[in-house]
Amino acid sequence: MKIFLTGGNGMVGKNILHFPKAKSYDFLHPSSEELDLKNYSALSDYIKLHKPDFIIHAAGFVGGIQANIANPVKFLTENLEIGKNIILAAKDNNIKHFMNLSSSCMYPRNAKNPLSEELILQGELEPTNEGYALAKIITTRLCEYIHKEDNTFLYKTVIPCNLYGKYDKFSPEHSHMVPAVIKKIYEAKVSNQNQIDIWGDGLSRREFMYVEDLADFIFYAIEHFETMPQNINVGLGFDYTINEYYQTIAKVIGFEGTFVHDLTKPVGMKQKLIDNTKLTQFGWKHSTSLEAGIEKTVDYFKKHVLHD
Structure with missing residues (x-):
């Protein structure tokens, strides 16, 4: 299977590419210099040329609280633009399998914990990262709408909890x-x-999962994509x-x-x-303890x- 992965240089992308199961797939992971995700026509041409069987969207403009507070315009517009471009370019080129990686910051700030997938747009967002959250909500909904209009398009969203691990950023301004x-x-x-x-x-209280566990989930989800829920939280459940x-x-x-x-x-x-009820029903569980x-x-x- 040929998989086009965006964000191959990010923490999640690198962990996917270096995970042992990655060897069983043919991964395309152009850098931002090789392919500008903000350029719709270049993106569409790339998909047309390489004809991937599956797309995983893990690219994003990310940062900690300080960066989000300082640059809300960039966090909203860049994430919205690349998300919209990759989803629509995939659809326009008839790619049927699309995995969109989102974030638990989409959930309302005052929602009751644990946070279930049905809480998206059910309340006010956390102001410190509202721009990023809005972009993630729109791309999540866009995947839902595409599937609703034509259910042969399996465009689904994975919502991880906080992550840490290899290839993380360790600078005070940018790190979690x-x-x-x-x-x-x-x-x-x-x-x-x-x-x-x-x-x-x-x-x-915070929920942090070791990032290799998310990579393990990604490959599990690829193998069981037909039965994966439309939106699914991925975390520890505690x-x-x-x-x-x-x-x-x-x-x-x-x-x-x-x-x-x-x-x-x-x-x-x-x-x-996050609420991990759907995750448990889907048959996956993390394996790395905190220590x-x-x-x-x-x-x-x-x-x-x-x-x-």
């Missing part, structure tokens, strides 16, 4: 919580600091407190100092846990980030 904390605790240990700040009381993430990372790195809570700092949403995932990520950080 887990890689940022790994860098922070590692540097504290190396410089013999004995105290680390945690924003807020550390009791907010969460941990911020304090528990700090403690696990400290244990893996060997940091023996203390944690101090800075109660003047913002903490964001109290919880963001094992942190160990692999710290190992990657030491070998590839510190030495690059």
Whole structure:
């Protein structure tokens, strides 16, 4: 099977391409220099030329809270444009199988946890990443509309929880919580600091899945695409407190100092846990424990980030 993957240079894309099962498929993964996803005609010509059997859309303009707050226009317009282009170019070239990767930030900020797939557009979004969320909602709906108009087009959306792992970004401005904390605790240990700040009381809960587990799900979904739900959450189905993430990372790195809570700092949403009912019914489950995932990520950080 020939698969066209967008976003092959991103964290999710690289984990898909380096997953052992990837060898069984013929992957096309042009870089942004080779193919501009903002150029509809170039994209359509590329699909016409290569005739993929399946498209996975994992490309996106992404970043942490600071980047989202600073650049809402770019987060909305770029993600909307590339999402719309790839979906419509696929449809116009009669590609029947399309997997759209979205984000749990699509869910309303005040929705009751765990967050089920039916909650999309059922309330106000989290303002800090509203632009990105709006783009993801529209591409998710576009896939639904295409299937509704012609059910031979299987255009489905995967909604992962927060991810961490190999090929992640470890810079404070761009990284999510887990890689940022790994860098922070590692540097504290190396410089013999004995105290680390945690924003807020550390009791907010977050669901982070090791990214290789998502890659495993992607291949499972390719093999069972006909029966996959239209929209499906992919995550653990349970969460941990911020304090528990700090403690696990400290244990893996060997940091023996203390944690101090800075109660003047913002903490964001109290919880963001996805409902994994459909995922369980679909027959897939994650396999990497938090400690094992942190160990692999710290190992990657030491070998590839510190030495690059």
